Amino acid sequence: MKERIDLLLREVEDFGSKTAAEIEAFRIEMLGKKGKITALFNDFREMSGDLKREFGKPLNELKNRAAAKVNELKSAAEEQIDLGSGEDLSRPANFQSLGSRHPVNLVKNEIVSIFRRIGFNVSAGPEIEDDWHNFTALNFPEEHPARDMQDTFFVARDPDWALRTHTSSVQVRVMENSKPPIRTLSPGRVFRNEAISARSHCFFHQVEGLYIDEGVSFADLKQTLLFFAQEFFGPETKIRLRPSYFPFTEPSAEMDVYWGLENERDYRMTKGTGWLEVLGCGMVDPNVLKNNGIDPEKYSGFAFGIGVERIALHRFQIPDIRMLFENDLKFLEQFKAAY
Incomplete structure (x- = not known):
């Protein structure tokens, strides 16, 4: 032993x-x-x-x-x-491998933050909508020619359900479940059955706004949009409103900002006018208020819709909208230092 x-x-x-x-x-x-x-x-x-x-x-x-x-x-x-390993474990972490925000999100977040500062809250809704919320409640009667303005992706050949063509459907849900005053933003993805090209896609993003209260006028709409334009594009930005048509607003308008004509790119972007179309807007049609249980004799309101991709293309000088959705890391990594 x-x-x-x-x-x-x-x-x-x-x-x-x-x-x-x-x-x-x-x-x-x-x-x-x-x-x-x-x-x-x-x-x-x-x-x-x-x-x-x-x-x-x-x-x-x-x-x-x-x-x-x-x-x-x-x-x-x-x-x-x-x-x-030779590593100093007390050193700050290395964040170089972190991802970057998408250019669409960069623009969307900035738009939302501007309107939040003047009292707008954010609302969300489903991307698959029924006919009432996507069309009828917004003054699109059946067989109305205005429905032809938006080529729609219907779900399983069912005309009562479709991918939403605008985030106005979210505003309908807000009006159904809230009483004025209402001041809300509806950012989100929408779908249109359109040919994909360098300037258009079958899905894109909107930020739509809605304000309903007693005594709301077109002057309130104009001042709100001027505030947005000068906060987003710069304090010297000029805007103009051109008459237009939307089924859910009356009167309706398109808003342009003066971009300028300093170089060839400006001429190409603005088609030689110096003005760049940014959004559509108007006073909420009384029929829309009535459809959603709001008394049009007592309340009035305005609405607007901003196309996020169009602004993103211009801000970051992106020549083709398809580049936004191809998940090309070389392209997306360029935006790490954007904000």
Whole structure:
């Protein structure tokens, strides 16, 4: 027994390793259920009392020394992992691998933040809508020619359900479930069955606004849009409103901002006029208020809809709208420092 204890003690003292796997293998070899030291303890139990008194102490010392050696080597290995990489763990994290915001989101978030500052809250709704919320409640009667203005993706050939063609459907839901005063924004993705080209896509993003209260006038609409234009495009920005037509507003208008004619790109963007179309707007049609349970004799309101992609293309000088949705990392990484 004494020779076996001395032999194992020398093995313990001579063992050295820097890898966690080898240290664990040594622990199992010595102290595991079928280990060498465990086998000595099994034999120890069969000895007489005199032999137990003789070998009990050195056997326990062997076991304690083996356990201490394992712990020492494990601690040294862990320190080697922390220091061997050469990394200073107290340094700030490296954020270079983080992604960037999408140009559409950059523009959308800026638009929303501007209108939030003047009291507009944000509302959301489903992208698959029924006919009432997408058309009828917004003054699109059945067979009305205005429905032809928007080529629609119908769901499973069911004319009662479709991918929403505008986020005005969200405004309908707000009017149904709220009482004036209402001041809300509806940012989101919409769908039109249009040919995909450099300037148009079958889906795009809008930020639509709605304000309903007593005594709301077209002058309120104009001042709100002027505030937005000067906050977004610059304090010297000029706007103009041109008569237009939308089924859910009367009167209706298109708003342009003066972009200028300083270079060839400006001529191309504005078609030589210097003016850039930004949004459609108008006073909420009384029929829309009536359809949604709001008294048009007491309340009036205005609405507007901003196309996010168009502004993003101009702001970041992107020549093709398809580039926004191709998930090209080389393209998207350009916007890491945009905001």
